[in-house]
Amino acid sequence: MPQKPGTSPDETTLSRGCILCHEGAKMVLFVTGRCHRACWYCPLSRERKGRDVEYANDRKVASRSDVIEEAENMSALGTGVTGGEPLLVLDRVVELCTLLKEHFGPDHHVHLYTGLAPDEPILECLRGLVDEIRLHPPHESWPDILDTDYARSAVLARRMGFSIGIEVPALPGIGNLAAALPLLDFLNINELEWGETCAAAMRERGLEPEDGLHNAVLGARKWAEELPPDPKVHFCSSVFKDSVQLRERLRRIAANTARPFEEVTDDGTVVYGVLEPAGPLDGFLESLDEDDYVVCEGRVEMAWWVLLDHGAGLPGKKYVVERYPNGGMVVEVTPLDVAIRD
Template identity: 25%
Template sequence: MDSHIRKAYANVYDTMKWLLPDEIEEAVFTRTSLLDRIMGNPQAHWAHSRTKLYTRHISQGCTLCGQGRWSCLFINGTCNARCFYCPTAQDDPGQPMTNTIVFDHPDNYADYVSRYHIKGVGFSGGEPLLTFDRLLAYLKALKKRVDHPVYTWLYTNGILVNREKLAALCDGGLDEIRFDLSANGYRLETLEQALHVIPRVTVEIPAIPEDISTVKQLMIDLERLGVNHLNLHQIRCTPHNVNHLIDRGYTFVRGPGVTVLESELTALALIQYALERDISLPINYCSFAFRHQFQGMGARKRCAKEIRAGHEDITPTGYIRRLTVIGAENHIADVCKTLADRGVDASLYSISAKKDAISFSAELWHLIDFSKVRLKVGYSQAVLREGVSYRHPFKKVALDRGKSLVIEKQMVHSTDWLDSEAVQGFGSLLDIRGKLQTDSTQDPRLRGPCKNILPFETITPGLARYY
């Protein structure tokens, strides 16, 4: 992991203030102490495998995000603010895009949302209000063409908000507006205008350590105004913003993504402050542990359903799992006979052309005699693309208005052949129906090759480790 990070931040890695081994214990103690005080309040709750901490309740949009039932449409890639924490350059005027797919016509995007039965859409950028007519056209297309309810929300820095735009968004059916007040000096004027027009108003800001006193007062003001939610998210580091974060003296934490230690501790301190003072404003902490694991899961699952084979499974994290046993032809024949004698649906397993291997759904696990065969576990991810790369198996998906997309099945991990102990360890993850039992992930047999497959099988609970 560290070699990957070194490569990504090659020019500045040695100047970054990394969390050192002898500092980890103190950081963990500080976080644990904050969490203990927070969770001692009955208004504090965990959601999504204890990766999302919130008080009282969270918005419908955040719930749909955690369920993987939403789509984020980047209306443009330009912005009129220059926030030090922004992870990208925001200098690409580009066409509306989601999951790398360009939707250059509102009806095409609405048909995509309808086809995949997406329940929530967040409009983001850049700053969406820079292309207001475009934003409004996509919003109206969703409300007009999609035949199921779609909860919609807008991310904005608020700089271009006015009563006319708010009224048009309301008439177009916008359900929620989210202000990043930190991008506009924590000014409240445009937010106050929205409170009288848009059904739900949220403030969504990064937890900036230097602004903790400002945000404490802000929470009191937001409660007084009747704002519906406050979302605090953790600052993450990218090659684009790294120099700005270095200049502020932040401590960087390694992981699947580089994050800022002080940002997480600030978010928790703010939640503790609100609870201790009985501030009724609902607050949620959108941690990187949540975003990294949950925000791609929904898109993977949607596409996986369309391209997986009948003998493959979709894991809780949205990957396509293939289980394969190999052995002498007579041993494979014995496995096939057992399955046939039990009347198993033939679509749940597949025999190789050489008849020396069989791939099977996990729900058949209890019918397989592993004593004379070896097991391999492989994982693929379903990826939506504009066109065919011809490097992976694919399936074309037709939308209305003549637009078509492609789902590719890309291999992302394949284990070595597992020994008997590892096979037993993997089997401990599954119940009789082949479903994952997340409380089995600490099985001591789950080491070596099995340990490496856990990220494809299950969400890692709790906030990210410090290391």
């Protein structure tokens, strides 16, 4: 049986890419939403699925400098290259991985997901740029995995010095992949996740979310138990990705990018107060140090506790914001009167 779902596996048996993911030290580099397959369980969002777009973490990439800046913002020790299908834009993958290795040095660890079975010419292009390859053979190929190009690609990649594994979602029949274990360095099972673009396909198959809080699909953990106990086999739960990997990555970003007046929470979000003035502030800003506030498009952003202490005497709309660091997604906006009552 694989690693118990919901627990953190023993790092001595994890791939280097997984160890860095657990630490929140891997930047996620989405190189394209294009793909040659149409997996019914693909959870990509509508903004990315089928579109030739690039993202570094959740930041849309407009220039190569954006990629380096995002990696520096989180003090990234490595990068996970994903899609879509990254190898459909092989030249782009080579360009980006070269950029990362040259900027951060050869120890910057790069792993790459692919639904293809890369042959020797492709692997030669990736050698020295990608350290770890994660193959995603299609579900229908699992019963005959040793007779597929994926098995041949795994043997070749290992011989060429890559760390090689299979990474797939937990689906019925996953036990068939045990036959490939001797060819691999690792076999990662991701808990099947519900998504907006695959919800209809999941309903057609009688699947449903495990609960109302997470994206995990009911029953996916049980399917993972088809695999025998083996130190190469690891199960990554939906909860673990949300509560550990994402949190640790956000905390790294917040440590580097939080403004002096922002409070960093244990979850890696930042909290600050906002005043939208409706009249003169009677010297209020002059009473603060330069690092205690910033004026943005007519709003005054400041430490939430300063706003709480002085808000009653200031004219205008007042609220407390919690959001992802570095101008990321807003998690919650609390009006000042509610924040005071709480």
